Amino acid sequence: MGLGLPMTTRTERTGELLRSGRFPLPAARNRLRGIVTDVVRDGVMAQMESTTGPYRVVSLMSREATDQLELQVGVLAEAMIKSTDVVVERHAAG
Template sequence: MVAIRIKEAAALLGVSDDTVRRWIGAGALTATSAEGATTVDGAELAALAADRARDPGGDDDRVLTSARNRFTGLVTDVEMDGVMAKVGLQCGPFTVTSLMSAEAARELGLEPGVIASAVVKATTVIVERDAHR
């Protein structure tokens, strides 16, 4: 068994330590305590991460897409200059930057604090926003 500390498990999944503790309390993860450190099994954590990637929760009217690499997070920065926009997102521990038309950024209503998803297909990053949020 690969033992992963709660803090590290939280960082790997982009959640808080308290969220990992709630998962342990709910039985989604099994905790082991030894020498004052609480850990979770790496294989169990990987299975939970895979389940969360397949079904991150939320509305049933999600966008259906062939792209499998989706990073949902908060818009942190939008820089526009005429025809182009540079949009930054903080997706858990990852920062994603996308270049798009300024028109697309305006149509999506992208501004700091907005929840959006970066969809990666091959070398292209597509930013989208749920119309209900």
């Protein structure tokens, strides 16, 4: 699971990064900076919506992550998008 390394190796590597202050950059290629326009939280999950230029970005995440990031309407946030999912569109007949 994870990096293909034993848990002790991953833990040691994380410790090294924390001590050095150097962190690897996320591999996400698409970064969209925008303003948070809505946050809806429930017991476990949360939905965050932001506006980036003419685009609307909606993200589902754990409530814990939303709370840790202190996401609320009006704050600046950056959505990093890395996906292997397929987008399904529906076109009108004719």
